Amino acid sequence: MDTAIAIRGLTKHYSSRRGAVRAVDGLDLDVPTGGVFGFLGANGAGKTTTIRAIVGHLRATSGSIKVLGTDVPGDLESVIDRVGALVEQPLFFPGFTGRRNLSLLARSRGFPQSRVAEVLHTVGLDARADRRFATYSLGMKQRLGVASVLLKDPELLILDEPANGLDPAGIIEMRNLVRELGAQGRTVFISSHLLSEIEHTCDRVGIVDRGRILRVGSVAELLSLGGSQFRVKVPGGADARAQAQRTLTSAGWHVMADEAGDLLVDVEAERAHEITRTLAADGVYVGELAPVARSLEEAFLAITGTAPHADDGHEGMAAPAAPPDTRPDTGPAT
């Protein structure tokens, strides 16, 4: 597998009044070439610090990073034209228009000025390109940031929380744009703490917590972590459902009833048919047997043991969370 980004043992310590802060703690990660890779973690998990190290905005305390096969930050100059990055909020001169900001960036690398109009059109900003950046809404600023990333026509796009501050329509636009870019054969590395964004946008996901990668895999793989669950609908009222629950429990299944009275049975997909057989053998017939869809949020909670939206100040916590014991072979995690 070709890797667009390969990180080994990345560590970043900061000094603060409270002592040493470990923002990233021995992070290992391989981002495959092509497609959209999600870098998912709570606020303060170390996502932005990692991205800053990748683009050379900060120096790692230890570890190595290769971007498109090139060591960074040492040889960043040789690869920078193939990498477009948006780190946190897009930063431009507030007094300059969006067009002038992009024009100056294009000029600094010798890109044709015609490219500026193209990328403004791509992000839907051409009508407002001649307004000062300071007057832009958050969504427009974000789009200008993406336009600046596209100026280089890069092979690798690194987008740090691109949906931050966008309204629902903007989020959907951004999601479609990111998918489109990934479908064009580029590698898109997108960080977010928004589970729905990652779930709807990415092919593969790396979950980061307290500066370490806990799990890497496809979205489907992560959703299946911790086993699957099936919903069993039993016709015939409460008595029939109670009998079905007793039958399954005595047969060794872990069974719960949901609010509607349906039974939730923990079972692997390939053994789900055994539920119907067990119940039929006891004279109970199944009306419906369907897998329960888990959300990435549940998977995230199962992996990290923390709520993904919590701004709980992970950055700086000394002890990283231990990875779960049950780790499927889903990718090159730590």
Added chain:
Amino acid sequence: MSARLLSTELRRFFARRAIILGLLGVVLLVVLVNAIQLARSTTAVASAHTVQTSLPGQVTMFSPGYDRRIHVAATFEQTISGAGIALTLLVAFLASTYIAADYGTSLATQLLFEPRRRVVYVTKAVAAAIGCAMVTVVVLLWCGILQYAGSALRGISTGVDAAWVGHRLGDIARAAAASAMMAVLAFAIGAVTRRTAAAIGVLFGLLVAMQFLRATKWTRAIGRIVPVNAIWGVADGKLVGNDHFIGLHTLSGAVAVGLAWVAGLTVLGAVWFARREIR
């Protein structure tokens, strides 16, 4: 540093509102000062007349006369010296705010396009130096043009010949060089402090320190190495017998001190900037 990068930085420099408004403000100030000088550009001959007092007898009143006419050939050299020093203060603000504002606005984005930090630092410092020198040239030429126009309209325009013009252009070039040196100095301080106000505070501290130096026994020794002292000496151009420029005796000495500071700060600033974390 490439011509393309430098050209981009100069475009950034001159597109900034602080530069445009600063230059516009000074240009208007020069117009105002010259308008006042034009209004006062009069002459009167000496006279005497007798006045009858309430006491017996008369008193003779003498009026000495004056000549306040604008005479560009006589005054412009002094204007260049005075305005040149004042302009070093303006460019100190322009250069320090140039880099300080970058930190808060687009520097992180710029480094995603040009990651060679030392190249970025040197290019920006050179752009600040060139830009500030150009501001100084424009303002001083504007002063000269208005003074010449005033002299031609209501004053004395004699003495303006090719040799005089050549000398004054040399003076302007010297003042521009002083501005460029001050720009690099202020740029380096701005790059370290990351705040315009802090950079100006450091420069103001240097000026205050210079005043204290006058009262110490190390006045001459220390005065030779104070950068602002050297830069103002370059802007003024006449150091011999001038108490304002402590310990400096020759223009070439002041230039040498100024250039040493420029070179030293550029190297230190570039190394420091290359190691700095950008947030």
